[in-house]
Amino acid sequence: MIRLQNIEKVYRTDTIETLALNSISLDVAKGEFLSIMGPSGCGKSTLLNIMGLLDAPSRGSIKIADKATENLNDKQLAQFRNKTLGFIFQSYHLINDLQVLDNVELPLLYRDTTAKERKMLATEALEKVGLANRVKHFPTQLSGGQRQRVAIARAIVGRPDIILADEPTGNLDSAMGNEIMDILINLNRNEGTTIVMVTHDENMAHKTHRLVRLFDGSQVQ
Amino acid sequence: MFKHLFKLIWNKKKQNFLLMTEMLVSFMVFFAVFTLMVYYYDNYKKPMGFKYQDVWVININNAYQTKNTDSLDLYYETLKKTIKALPQVKELSFVSGNTPFAQQINNGGLTFKGKHINGVNNFTAEDSYKDALQVEVLEGRWFNKQDAVTKYRSVIIDADLKEATFGKGQAVGKFLGDYDDKNKMKVVGVIQTIKRNGDYVKPGPGIYYRADTGSFRWLNKILIRVAPGADAAFEGKLYKTMAGYMKNSNIEIEHLSNKLKDTNYFAVIPMIILSIVSCFLIINVALGLFGVLWYNINKRKGEIGLRRAIGATGNSVSSQLVMESMILATLSLIIGSFFAIQFPLLSVFDLQAHIYIAGMLLSILFVYLLVLVCSLYPGRQAAAIYPAVALHEE
Numbered sequence: 001m002i003r004l005q006n007i008e009k010v011y012r013t014d015t016i017e018t019l020a021l022n023s024i025s026l027d028v029a030k031g032e033f034l035s036i037m038g039p040s041g042c043g044k045s046t047l048l049n050i051m052g053l054l055d056a057p058s059r060g061s062i063k064i065a066d067k068a069t070e071n072l073n074d075k076q077l078a079q080f081r082n083k084t085l086g087f088i089f090q091s092y093h094l095i096n097d098l099q100v101l102d103n104v105e106l107p108l109l110y111r112d113t114t115a116k117e118r119k120m121l122a123t124e125a126l127e128k129v130g131l132a133n134r135v136k137h138f139p140t141q142l143s144g145g146q147r148q149r150v151a152i153a154r155a156i157v158g159r160p161d162i163i164l165a166d167e168p169t170g171n172l173d174s175a176m177g178n179e180i181m182d183i184l185i186n187l188n189r190n191e192g193t194t195i196v197m198v199t200h201d202e203n204m205a206h207k208t209h210r211l212v213r214l215f216d217g218s219q220v221q
Numbered sequence: 222m223f224k225h226l227f228k229l230i231w232n233k234k235k236q237n238f239l240l241m242t243e244m245l246v247s248f249m250v251f252f253a254v255f256t257l258m259v260y261y262y263d264n265y266k267k268p269m270g271f272k273y274q275d276v277w278v279i280n281i282n283n284a285y286q287t288k289n290t291d292s293l294d295l296y297y298e299t300l301k302k303t304i305k306a307l308p309q310v311k312e313l314s315f316v317s318g319n320t321p322f323a324q325q326i327n328n329g330g331l332t333f334k335g336k337h338i339n340g341v342n343n344f345t346a347e348d349s350y351k352d353a354l355q356v357e358v359l360e361g362r363w364f365n366k367q368d369a370v371t372k373y374r375s376v377i378i379d380a381d382l383k384e385a386t387f388g389k390g391q392a393v394g395k396f397l398g399d400y401d402d403k404n405k406m407k408v409v410g411v412i413q414t415i416k417r418n419g420d421y422v423k424p425g426p427g428i429y430y431r432a433d434t435g436s437f438r439w440l441n442k443i444l445i446r447v448a449p450g451a452d453a454a455f456e457g458k459l460y461k462t463m464a465g466y467m468k469n470s471n472i473e474i475e476h477l478s479n480k481l482k483d484t485n486y487f488a489v490i491p492m493i494i495l496s497i498v499s500c501f502l503i504i505n506v507a508l509g510l511f512g513v514l515w516y517n518i519n520k521r522k523g524e525i526g527l528r529r530a531i532g533a534t535g536n537s538v539s540s541q542l543v544m545e546s547m548i549l550a551t552l553s554l555i556i557g558s559f560f561a562i563q564f565p566l567l568s569v570f571d572l573q574a575h576i577y578i579a580g581m582l583l584s585i586l587f588v589y590l591l592v593l594v595c596s597l598y599p600g601r602q603a604a605a606i607y608p609a610v611a612l613h614e615e
Binding site: 045046049055075079081095098109110158 | 222224225228229232233523524526527528529530531532533534535536537607608609612613
């Protein structure tokens, strides 16, 4: 489903050159639930951003769903992210000025859908994460776990093949973290969604199919 | 997308309130400026109604005092002949003090078929007035000697008064004044309205009365048309001729072309002041908008990053910010237009409705243009933000 070959990422300033990722090659199979672990600053989020086409590698190639992504322009990249990928972030990235339902509908705004379809799909996604009764709430009126569930609903509303989760349980206590993890496991099992998750939590990582460890930008496991 | 943006703006109404107020106030000031500009332009494009070039105004005080009207008449007829004998003088006419471009006014009301018309300028002029000023007669004729012996007093009205009384119909041969009024006046001619207040200010309707022999007691101005090229030497000669005849009189000669320049200058001063104020306001609004949008981009980097991550292109992020500004402008303009439309509805300042409407449309266009220009660059900056960086900064 995802194929990374010899990915390198170098950040350059006037005086310093930092190698964030060093020759990473990784295959993620369709329907796989993969976790990436490593100490802070080892390049986990950078790798996830590159997989999510939010950042471009300095060297190497990325194939997602058998499609090479190097030569895609801004519009094609945007469409690809919209239809194939779903993102979950540690800090939720919800828009506080929009109600829960509107937040979940967001990815569908960049597709050719009617308001009725958007509402139906968003309500369906919220039902899957158990928040159908919170549609009119604003994110600031929700707990951290509920916010992350809204973020998951937003990630799955467009029915993407792949979900990229950047420390989805990082801001939550263990009970809420487990709830979120259960939702992701169910998504993977029941819907066959491929999930790549960055985490610091060994327990969470061991619940996934496979674990990849990074250290100083290199893959060590 | 429009509904989504409207919802976003509505939910942030408190944050947007000040910006909207700024846009609203700007609109009202621009409305005042553009209305004034349209009003000036509207007057400017109208014909002058006469040829002011080579026309001089002689201000006199009537030093000759006699109770005998015949003697008075003879005195001033002789003066007229003396002046007219000068080779450079083409025509002359004694007139009331409210000559074109003079500060002096003489106006009042006029009732016509129960309708009262305010601010009607009353002019008194001789038969030679038409040739002295080369007035454009639109209908009927100018005064002549027949008008001295008519049953009803002959009057000539200008195009503005004709429109206010008879509309588009014929005016010549019809009567002015209330039907109960024994002093009914018969219209014998309609002339083009003379722009007595200069190029930019509306002259208002005017009615002309024929000067009779007794009028010399109070007519204190003479309009003379001179040959093109009449110079200061001739002006001196004219002065000496008049001073020699009118002992102990004060005589002052002015040129209408110079008086027009002065009148126009004083008319444009409020316009210049308002324009300077608007320029500062434009800069203020532009900087305000620019600043707010710039601040928005920095404050909303996370949102911009998220939108990019879930499928927005750089261009759609940019156009979203521009559209948000335009929606805010539209909301302000709706409120502003509500207030602005009251001016023509309530006939404030007695301007024609089309002047207010044009001023309003120009202001709307200008506010949109200003908002568009100010939001384009911040919008482009937002489009250039790399999603991974924006999401990381959040």
